[in-house]
Structure formats: structure tokens, C-alpha cells
Amino acid sequence: MTTQRVHNFSAGPAMLPLPVLEEAQRDLVSLPGVGMSVLEISHRSKAFAAIIESAQADLRKLLAIPDGYHLLFLQGGATLQFAMVAMNLGRDGRADYIDTGSWAKAAMKEAQKFTKVQTAASTQADNYNRVPRQSELKLDSGATYVHYTTNETIGGVEWHEYPEVGAVPLICDSSSDFLSKPFDIGRHAVVYAGAQKNVGPAGVTVVILRDDMLKRVPAGLPVLLDYKAMVEGKSLYNTPPVFPIYVVGLVAKWLLGLGGLAEMHARNQAKARLVYDALDSSGGYYRGHAQPGSRSNMNVTWRMGSEALETLFVKEATAAGLDGLKGHRSVGGLRASIYNAFPEAGVKALVDFMKEFQKKHG
Numbered sequence: 001m002t003t004q005r006v007h008n009f010s011a012g013p014a015m016l017p018l019p020v021l022e023e024a025q026r027d028l029v030s031l032p033g034v035g036m037s038v039l040e041i042s043h044r045s046k047a048f049a050a051i052i053e054s055a056q057a058d059l060r061k062l063l064a065i066p067d068g069y070h071l072l073f074l075q076g077g078a079t080l081q082f083a084m085v086a087m088n089l090g091r092d093g094r095a096d097y098i099d100t101g102s103w104a105k106a107a108m109k110e111a112q113k114f115t116k117v118q119t120a121a122s123t124q125a126d127n128y129n130r131v132p133r134q135s136e137l138k139l140d141s142g143a144t145y146v147h148y149t150t151n152e153t154i155g156g157v158e159w160h161e162y163p164e165v166g167a168v169p170l171i172c173d174s175s176s177d178f179l180s181k182p183f184d185i186g187r188h189a190v191v192y193a194g195a196q197k198n199v200g201p202a203g204v205t206v207v208i209l210r211d212d213m214l215k216r217v218p219a220g221l222p223v224l225l226d227y228k229a230m231v232e233g234k235s236l237y238n239t240p241p242v243f244p245i246y247v248v249g250l251v252a253k254w255l256l257g258l259g260g261l262a263e264m265h266a267r268n269q270a271k272a273r274l275v276y277d278a279l280d281s282s283g284g285y286y287r288g289h290a291q292p293g294s295r296s297n298m299n300v301t302w303r304m305g306s307e308a309l310e311t312l313f314v315k316e317a318t319a320a321g322l323d324g325l326k327g328h329r330s331v332g333g334l335r336a337s338i339y340n341a342f343p344e345a346g347v348k349a350l351v352d353f354m355k356e357f358q359k360k361h362g
């Protein structure tokens, strides 16, 4: 058996399913039937072709990706997609961005280098504790696209409905709730997600792209920043991140095995409810950040009476085997990241700890 594992609440890189880690470990030295490690095989080999093709097929099945969409494995993280979206699809135009917090802002900052960025809505005045209502969106029907962030990993707010944007292509950064629930790809022109939150190890980014978007790609982009070249090269223009793609494939198989995204969603909702119930029943000792309608099922964020108390909470939680609960440095407070792979038993351990802590210090 592996060494003792703590409850890992890290926001990313985050927990992977234990069966996935165990399979990767078991096969690390030699892939069955191949006689070489996945770390050693050529990306042009038959063995790797089988790995990447089955990862793509399983993701397509999980998400029911409609025909007419490309599925790419790229590098550079979601951060590079912030720029690539604007470089490839936003040239000579103006793009609408919905500002829901740190990651939306980061996307806007990068995009500004290549296109005119308009703020279609912002919840900054509410300290980013919710996503905007449909009626608050000031959309430009002449925009090249609308960009939003499905789950704000730092603030802990998540969209539970899709924004309605008419005929303008809808693009989302889905890095931290990708594969956590059924998701309507067909409403979107581009969906991208860095793997290391919910889908695999750091080093690969999943990009799902509707075919008509390729017509917009301007000539002369550096090849690795060019969606058209990446589609034509089938994510194998140059050496792809072989190992992360392999692990993403294992995670996709794991999800299919447990019943797919509807089942995963039910489990995630049940886990998140336990933590939100603990916040809500604490009499204000723990104060949830997100407004109820925008609460994230992936990243639960809350504050306590003082920073000193929050620091003590993190210290005692860590000692009790609950790791990674400190909020992001930009917002402070506490954050429990409970992605797909995070087990319900760990959530229960957190809730028990919260009750004990309040009894002791409250």
C-alpha cells in the first residue's frame, strides 16, 4: 500500500482519484503489452496513439460532445488560453467579458493585449460573491465572442445556469469545474480547462473548439499558438505532454466507470452541501463567502471572526490531517477544494473538525 494519505483540500494541483494513481503506479515501469514506461515511449508510437485516441473518445463520450467540435490537448495552461482565445478569435474586434473574480480578471488582462475587451458585467462591487444575473449582462451583439469563467476557483462562485448570449459565440474557462457535472458543450464555441484542478496532472490543457471558429484564425501566428495548426496536427504537431494526457485518459475511464457526469454531479452536490450546511448552521461563526445561488460545488470559501482565528484554524486542521485549507493569498480566509476525486469521508472529517473547533474556540 501507499504511505498514509492526508485529506488534501488543495485548489490545484489537486487530488487525483486513488485508483488512477494506483494504476499509473502499477504500470509506470512498463505499460502492459508495451514493455516500456509511458514516460519513455514515442509520441508517434502506436501505443501512444491508442492512449491519446481513447482519452479523446472517452472525453467525447462523457461530455456528449456534438459533431463539429475539435478536442485538443495543448500546453501552457489555462493562462495561455487567455491569450490564445483573443489572438485567434478576437482580432480586429471587441470581445465581451463577464468579470466574476480573479480568474475572469486574469483572462481579461491577457486578452487586452490582442483585442478590445469590454466588461459585459462585473460583480466586483459585491466583492465577487456571486455571478451576475442574466438581466445584468450588457451584451454587445457585434462582439466577436463572450467570455466567462464557469467556476471562480479563488472566490468560490460558480455558474449554475448558462449565460444567454444570442448568436455571439460563447467561450468559457472551465478549468475548475470541468467534468464535475454534465455540461452543454453545444452552447459554446470554445471550452478550455487546465487539467490540474479536476482532470489530471499539471501540464496539459483540454480545449474544445467548434469548427467554424477556425475560419477566424489569422495568418502568421506562432505555430503553437495557432488553433488551426493544432487541429491540423491533431495535438501532435510537436511533442505533447505524454504523461499528463495518459493520466487524463485514466481519469476519464474512472468517471465512465462510476456512471458518468450526472452521477459525479450528484456526488459533488452532496459533498458540497455538507460543508455549506456546516457553515450555515454555525450561527455566524463560519461565514460563507458566496451567495447561496452562486455557491461553488468545487471550492467552498468562508471567513471567520478574525485573521488570527483563521490562522489557528488552518494550523489545527493541518495537524489533524486536513491539508490545504488556507484561502488564496489574494482574498484570505478559508477554502476547501473538493473536486471529483475528493472523497466524501474527507468532507465529513472537515465538518466534524469545524464543529469541534467551534466548541473549543467559539
Ligand SMILES: *Cc1c(COP(=O)(O)O)cnc(C)c1O
Pocket: 012, 076, 077, 078, 079, 080, 103, 149, 151, 152, 153, 173, 174, 175, 176, 194, 195, 197
Ligand atoms: C487555475 C486556474 C487557471 C490558471 O490555470 P493555469 O493552468 O495555471 O494556467 C485559470 N482559470 C481558472 C478558473 C483556474 O482555476
